[in-house]
Amino acid sequence: MTESTHSNCKSLLGSLSDYVDGELGAELCREIEKHIAECDDCRIVVDTTRKTVDLVHASNHPQAGLPDEVRDRLFKRLNLADYLKPPAQ
Amino acid sequence: MIETTSQADISLEALRTGDHAEFARLVDAYSAPIYRLGLRMLGNEQDAEDVLQNTFLSALTHLSNFEGRSSVLTWLYRIAVNESLMVMRRGKSEVNVDDTESSDETIEDLSPSQFVDWGALPEDELLSAEGKQALDHAIQKLPENLRMVFLLRDIQELSIKDTAEALGLTESNVKVRLLRARLSLREQLSIYYGERINQEKTND
Ligand SMILES: [Zn+2]
Numbered sequence: 454m455t456e457s458t459h460s461n462c463k464s465l466l467g468s469l470s471d472y473v474d475g476e477l478g479a480e481l482c483r484e485i486e487k488h489i490a491e492c493d494d495c496r497i498v499v500d501t502t503r504k505t506v507d508l509v510h511a512s513n514h515p516q517a518g519l520p521d522e523v524r525d526r527l528f529k530r531l532n533l534a535d536y537l538k539p540p541a542q
Numbered sequence: 543m544i545e546t547t548s549q550a551d552i553s554l555e556a557l558r559t560g561d562h563a564e565f566a567r568l569v570d571a572y573s574a575p576i577y578r579l580g581l582r583m584l585g586n587e588q589d590a591e592d593v594l595q596n597t598f599l600s601a602l603t604h605l606s607n608f609e610g611r612s613s614v615l616t617w618l619y620r621i622a623v624n625e626s627l628m629v630m631r632r633g634k635s636e637v638n639v640d641d642t643e644s645s646d647e648t649i650e651d652l653s654p655s656q657f658v659d660w661g662a663l664p665e666d667e668l669l670s671a672e673g674k675q676a677l678d679h680a681i682q683k684l685p686e687n688l689r690m691v692f693l694l695r696d697i698q699e700l701s702i703k704d705t706a707e708a709l710g711l712t713e714s715n716v717k718v719r720l721l722r723a724r725l726s727l728r729e730q731l732s733i734y735y736g737e738r739i740n741q742e743k744t745n746d
Contacts (some may be wrong), residue, residue, distance in 0.1 A: 466652055497657050499658070501661045508668055509677065510696070512669065518574050519574045526708060527569065533566045533569065
């Protein structure tokens with residue numbers, strides 16, 4: 454790992470979120486990919502950050518609906534009890 | 543369980559004229575995500591239900607102020623965030639949300655300290671019940687101002703723009719907080735999975 458390579462580690466962090474979200478421009482992507490090919494610490498940070506976001510998304514599905522009794526109480530609180538019948542599918 | 547319906551077919555005009563049936567449709571379309579946000583923010587069902595009810599009561603009261611510049615859901619999130627903050631501060635003598643505010647705008651102190659290469663662990667280990675618990679625990683440990691951004695963006699899956707609107711922040715501020723939150727979770731998960739990897743090695 455050369456000195457000049459290592460000075461890029463910090464600037465990589467600033468683009469990390471956009472990079473894992475796939476929202477980074479092609480040129481900056483290439484810079485990151487070039488850097489992580491040479492810098493193992495940054496490669497790990499990029500990989501595990503991406504994995505962290507993937508895990509959050511995966512653990513978040515399927516998304517639970519509203520429990521029936523919570524919906525009942527909500528409609529009553531809003532004076533909407535007349536509309537409590539389940540909505541037409 | 544009521545499924546969330548698509549958001550396109552709620553009529554703002556009908557809502558503003560006090561159409562109860564339309565408001566009921568709005569409630570059915572958006573109550574589930576608002577309730578989930580409350581659960582994540584506050585960590586218990588009673589507080590989440592308070593936030594849910596207060597959010598729609600407030601929406602009912604303030605419908606005439608809603609200008610339609612953001613989506614209805616983003617507007618509801620904004621109300622729900624404020625309601626959640628009120629519940630959080632209830633009974634707290636000191637509000638300490640702003641503790642980390644000063645360091646918010648910079649990423650200077652974000653240098654990663656954990657370099658365990660756990661990304662290649664098998665999915666079923668990463669998504670085990672225990673792994674999910676470690677993740678939930680790490681999310682709960684995020685400072686409030688980072689957690690808000692993280693929950694809206696990565697859990698509720700709002701865009702950066704909508705997250706900024708719901709929280710009254712700039713997009714660049716949202717991006718910095720999101721990065722801080724993600725890096726903080728990454729550090730904590732690295733410690734957790736690092737221990738697991740070490741255990742496996744000693745067991746071999
Ligand atoms: Zn590096």
